[in-house]
Structure formats: structure tokens, C-alpha cells
Amino acid sequence: MAENNEKLRPPYDDEISLVDLASTFLKRRRFFYMVFFVTLLAGVIYAVLMPQKYEYVSLVKLAERGAGSAIEKPGVVIATLENRWLPEYRAAYDDEHKERMPIKVRFQNPENTNFVRIVAEASEAEVGALREAHSSLIAELEKSQALAVSNLRQSLKAQIDSLSSSIDMLRGTQDAGAAIAAAVEKRLSLESTLKSVQTMETLAIARQGSEPAGPARSLIVLLSGMLGLIAGVFCAFFAEFASLVRAQLSDI
Template sequence: MEDRRRGSQPQYNDEISLVDLASTFLKRRRVFYAVLFSALLAGIIYAMLMPERYDYVSLVKLAEKAPGNYIDNPAAIIATLESQWLPEYQSTYHAEHDQSIPFKVQFENPENTGLIRVVSEASPSQAEVVKQVHAQLIDELLEAQTAAVSSLKRNLERQIESLTSTIKMLEGSEGATDAGTAIAAAFEKRLALEVTLSSIQPMEVLAVSRESAGRKGPARSLIVLLAGLLGLMGGVFLAFVTEFASLVKAQLAEM
């Protein structure tokens, strides 16, 4: 009896051969082609219509009181640019144009240098606006640096004048004890101040809104290639999903 019951049970074959897979794929190849060509077409259209964007870079060298010794710390300058001068200009720009600046403005300081890089990624149509923004920020920085240089020079000149007066006074009192030592020390200090004064270099603008050689973002060929790969995978998947849905529909119709 038990053997008879076993023999009456239906036998299911769950194995799927490569021939079945190939047959299913060929049967639904139109779905595969439709998905693949649609993805490729979308990728080509996107690649052609994707706006070109470039990096626009402005570069300045901060004022120095000696080679490698900068009047203002580059990190402090960047903090001022980010927290004060840029927000002020953003407010002015919004008031004049009723919109925000249509690109980001970033500030960088290459390590161990007194260089400040102002970088914006924008399209060529925005190049003039980028130049205006960068120029305005550089003007603010130049004004601050010029004031710092003038203040340092005045301070050094006052110290030099004071030492000169001290030297003259000491030279007039030749009989004073240790006058010669004091005069020598004053001369040495005045010379050091004069060297510092002559070594001061003002801020230098090296570039304003210079366009990068290559455009930003992925290459158009890469976009088309990725679209083709996505279309290939999506086409295979949808071909088998379509066949599965067709079998389920047929099975439900027989019930």
C-alpha cells in the first residue's frame, strides 16, 4: 500500500538546464533588446546634454615679513574668508540678483605654504560670475593684507627711530659705564629690524579664476559604457521576469 501511494504522488523536476535558460532568453529576446537599447539611448542623450563643468582657481601668496614667515596665519585667513567675507558677499549677491551664488566657493591652503587657493566648480556660462566673486574676495584679502603690511612697517620704523635716538643719546655719554656695550647691542637690534623691514613682501595675486585644463565629471564615453552595462543586466533580468510572469499567468488561467 505504501509503495502504491508513493507511486501515485506526482514527481516534480526542479532542475533547470542551460538549454532551458537559453530557450527562455531567446523567447524573450525582444524584451532584452528593448531594455538594452533604451538604456543605451538614455545614456547617450544624458552624455550629450550633460553640461560641461570646470574648476576655476584663483591663487594668492600671502604677505611675508621674511621668507616662509607670513604676517598672517593662512588658517586664520581661510577662517575669515569662510566666516566673514564670503557670507557678506553672498548676502550682497542675493540682494542684487534675488538668488544665491550658483556654485560653491572653497578655500584651500597647500601644506607648508603661504598660498591660498579659491576654487569653484562651474559651467563656462558662469565663468564671468565666478571671476567677479573671486575678484571681490581677493580684493577683501588684499585690503586686509595691505593694512597688515603697513601696520608692521610703521611699527618697525618706530622701533628703528627709537633705537637711533637711543644710540645718539648713548654716543653723547661716552663716559658712562658700559656705554659701548649698550651702543653695540642697540646697533645690532636696529640692524635686525632694518633687515626685517627690507624683507617684507606684500601679498601677490598669482591667478584669478583660471579655468582648469580638463572638465570635471565622468567622460561621456564612460557614461555610455555604464548605461550599456546597466541595460545589459536589466535586459537579462527583465527577460526572465517576463517569462516567469507569463508562466504564472498561464498557471492561474488553468485553475
């Protein structure tokens, strides 16, 4: 008996069907069109007026003591750039121009190489500041690398001179053949290392990328259209909800 009563019970009055949703949307479609086109137009205007930014890359090959062996490890060099030279340059820029430096600089070390990449994005109006920053950082790096090369060469020459003196002393003693041979071999190795020392090489300074950085304008327009669709549907139903609330309040 109870089951029959359940079956005969009428449906709830507040149930909403797809037909009700469709009719509500069509009733308030003007809100949808208004929100959709305003959002889409805002996206188009932003995409057109947004300044195009490009990526600029400077590439440096660190000084080497031999084939593939950097005098200073790239990780150490990048740490110095990030924690010393870049903050110093940024502070000097802020003091000189009375405003914050408009670009963000980052540093990279391609895997298994002795290269350091200095990377930054800038619009056409910011290119001058970007080139100055890259040039200043590379100048600091050149000084540091030149000092490292000079110290290495002096150390190698001192070791070679010391070995040469030792060889001259050993030649006057008996049973020193093995020691002399080892010293000569070591000296030849140091001389080879000295000849193979290479200074830092700047391969590119603020080279502009071929494609704009950041989201494409077409993507911005597409996303604004999708946002307009969602916001338009929401506003249409919210307008109907607000209308029903006002009508009910007026009856109280």
C-alpha cells in the same frame, strides 16, 4: 538501504539548469534589447546635452615679512575666506539675483607654501558669476593683507625708533658698550625685516583649466551601456517570472 534510496530519488522539479536560463533569456530577449537600447540612448543623450564644466583657479601669494614667512598664516586666511567673506558674498548674490549662487567655491593651500588657491567649477553660462565671485573674494583678501602689512610696518618702525632712542641714551653712559651693541644689532635686524616686507601678489584670476572637469562623455556612455546590460537581463527574467505568475493565477 537508506543510501540506495537517496541515490534513486529523482531530482527536484524546480531545479533550473543553465539551458533553462539561456532559453528563458532568448525567449524574452525583446525585453533585454528594449531596456538596453533605451538606457544606452538615454546615456548618449545626457552625455551630449550635458554642459561641459571647467575648473577655474585663482592664485594668490600672501604678504610676507621675510623669505617664506607669511604675515598671516594661510590656514587663518582660508578660515576667514570660508567662514566670513564667502558667506557674505553668497548672501549678497542671493539677495541681488533672487536665486542661489550656482557655483561652489573651495580654497586650498599648497603644502609648505604661502599661496592660496581659489577653485570653482562652472559651465560656460556660469563663468560670469564665477569671475565675479573670485574677484570679490580677492578684493577682500587684498584689503585684509594691505592692513596687515601696514600694521606690521608701523610696528617695526616704532620698535626701530624706540631702539634708536635707547641707543642715544646709552651712548652717554659708561660701560654701556655691550648694551649698545645688542641694541644696534636688534635695530639692524628690524630694519632688514622692514625692507623685506612684501605685499600680497595676485598671480592669476579665474584661470580656466585645459581639460573639462567631471566625468568624460565617453565614460558616461560606457556606464550607461553597462547599466543597460544589467537592467536588460533583469527585466528579461522578470518578464518571464511575471508571465508564469499570471499563467498560474489564471488556473486558480
